Structures are given as structure tokens and as C-alpha cells.
Amino acid sequence: xxxxxxxxKKIAAGEPAAGGWLTLPSTAIARTIASTANVxxxxxxxxxxxxxxxxxxxxxxxxxxxxxxxxEVWLIKRALDAGAHGLMVPMANSVEIVRKVVQATKYPPxxxxxxxxxxxxxxxxxxxxxxxxADNDLVIAVQIEHPQAxxxxxLICQEGIDVAFIGPFDLxxxxxxxxxxxxxxxxxxKILAACKKHKKCAAIFCLNGEQAxxxxxxxxxxxxxxxxxxxxxxxxxxALSTATGxxxxxxxxxxxxxx
Numbered sequence: 001x002x003x004x005x006x007x008x009k010k011i012a013a014g015e016p017a018a019g020g021w022l023t024l025p026s027t028a029i030a031r032t033i034a035s036t037a038n039v040x041x042x043x044x045x046x047x048x049x050x051x052x053x054x055x056x057x058x059x060x061x062x063x064x065x066x067x068x069x070x071x072e073v074w075l076i077k078r079a080l081d082a083g084a085h086g087l088m089v090p091m092a093n094s095v096e097i098v099r100k101v102v103q104a105t106k107y108p109p110x111x112x113x114x115x116x117x118x119x120x121x122x123x124x125x126x127x128x129x130x131x132x133x134a135d136n137d138l139v140i141a142v143q144i145e146h147p148q149a150x151x152x153x154x155l156i157c158q159e160g161i162d163v164a165f166i167g168p169f170d171l172x173x174x175x176x177x178x179x180x181x182x183x184x185x186x187x188x189x190k191i192l193a194a195c196k197k198h199k200k201c202a203a204i205f206c207l208n209g210e211q212a213x214x215x216x217x218x219x220x221x222x223x224x225x226x227x228x229x230x231x232x233x234x235x236x237x238x239a240l241s242t243a244t245g246x247x248x249x250x251x252x253x254x255x256x257x258x259x
Contacts, residue, residue, distance in 0.1 A: 007063035086139025
């Protein structure tokens with residue numbers, strides 16, 4: 001019996017998969033993002049920020065993904081056993097790293113993942129369907145953010161991954177080129193083309209809706225629309241600007257009442 005993975009369904013249907021990036025350890029924020037219309041995934045960032053694995057339980061309605069800090073087998077196992085619908089591994093800079101990641105996500109005889117999915121509703125279910133379904137249905141994403149990975153992208157796409165997820169900021173830094181410049185965009189286009197050729201999900205990180213719309217139009221399948229912390233700070237800054245702007249423009253002579 002297949003696992004109920006909203007992101008997997010979107011990918012299989014060839015529909016755009018929009019998601020949100022969770023940097024704050026808040027189940028309330030996870031629920032809010034996951035319940036938003038047309039959100040099919042929520043990324044819980046365990047590389048750059050603090051995170052709490054219980055957030056994945058709150059992310060019902062959208063697929064919870066965990067970005068682990070590195071391609072360590074025990075980190076991958078912990079993320080998947082906690083109930084994640086998939087994971088993302090940063091700095092997948094070579095075929096060798098990607099091969100290690102895939103091995104760590106699959107059960108024997110395909111890979112080396114140990115059985116112990118404590119929070120996947122499969123505890124003790126050695127004779128059940130979770131093992132086979134997990135091998136087929138969990139979403140495995142690797143981040144392409146280094147020139148060596150760009151060079152090896154054709155081979156990387158043949159290593160059993162589901163998603164090649166571009167980290168555009170680290171990619172520009174590691175390449176030593178201008179963000180959004182010709183060389184940077186050429187590398188992004190090369191990754192996108194390889195994904196299309198090998199029928200892999202092409203994904204990229206964006207900071208706002210305008211960037212995300214551009215990437216979807218370009219042909220990307222999976223795009224982060226924004227992060228929780230950017231939404232909070234931008235929303236508050238916008239509201240504050242409106243409030244203080246109106247005060248400055250029309251509130252001369254205003255006095256604060258005292259009790």
C-alpha cells in the first residue's frame with residue numbers, strides 16, 4: 001500500500017509543487033504553512049537553523065521534508081524514522097556523495113537503512129507494507145550548489161534521487177560568479193535541462209513569490225515560495241511602514257492619552 005505523500009502525488013501528476021521553508025522551531029507555524037491552499041510541502045531546515053523533529057507531525061496536509069546538516073547515515077535515518085515524507089541533503093557535490101545518500105534512504109537489499117520507523121505509524125510492522133512503500137514513495141532530494149555537482153549533474157540524475165534542488169546562493173558563491181548573472185543562470189539552466197532529460201523533479205530555492213513565479217515559468221517543478229522568517233519580518237515591516245507613514249502624513253498634533 002503506497003504511503004500518502006502529497007508531494008509525491010504532485011510530482012507524479014506533473015503539477016507545480018509550491019512549498020515553504022521552515023526555519024523556526026514552531027509547530028504553530030508549521031501547521032499554518034501546511035494548511036495554506038496549494039502548499040504541497042514544508043521544508044524543516046536542520047542545516048542552517050534550530051529545528052524540532054516534532055514539527056513534522058504538525059505539518060499535516062503537506063509533505064514534511066527535513067534538510068539534514070550532512071549526508072551522515074545516522075542523520076538520514078533519524079529524519080526518516082521521525083516520519084518525514086522525504087529529506088534534503090545539502091552540498092551534494094559529487095556522484096559519490098549522492099550514491100551514499102541514496103543508499104542511506106533505502107532498506108536492504110537496495111540500501112543500508114536500518115528498520116526503526118518509530119513515528120511513521122509502522123512501529124514493529126516488519127511484516128507490513130511500510131518497508132516496500134518507503135523505498136518507493138519517500139522523496140529524496142539532493143542540493144546542487146557547487147560547480148562539481150553542475151559538472152556531474154547528468155550522472156547525479158541517474159543515481160536514484162527524486163529531486164535535484166538548486167541552492168542558488170551557495171551555487172553563485174562556490175562558482176565565484178555574480179548571483180543572477182549570465183554564468184550563474186547558465187548553470188541553473190544546465191541543471192534544469194538534465195532534470196528534464198532524466199525525468200527528475202527540478203527544484204530551486206526562492207525568497208518570494210515573484211522569484212518563484214519566474215522559476216515555475218522557466219520550467220521548474222518544485223519551488224520554495226518563501227521562508228517563515230522572511231514572511232514574518234516582511235509582513236511586520238510592511239504593516240509598520242503603512243502605519244508610521246499614515247501617522248507622519250496625517251497625524252500632526254496627535255497627543256497620547258494618559259490614564
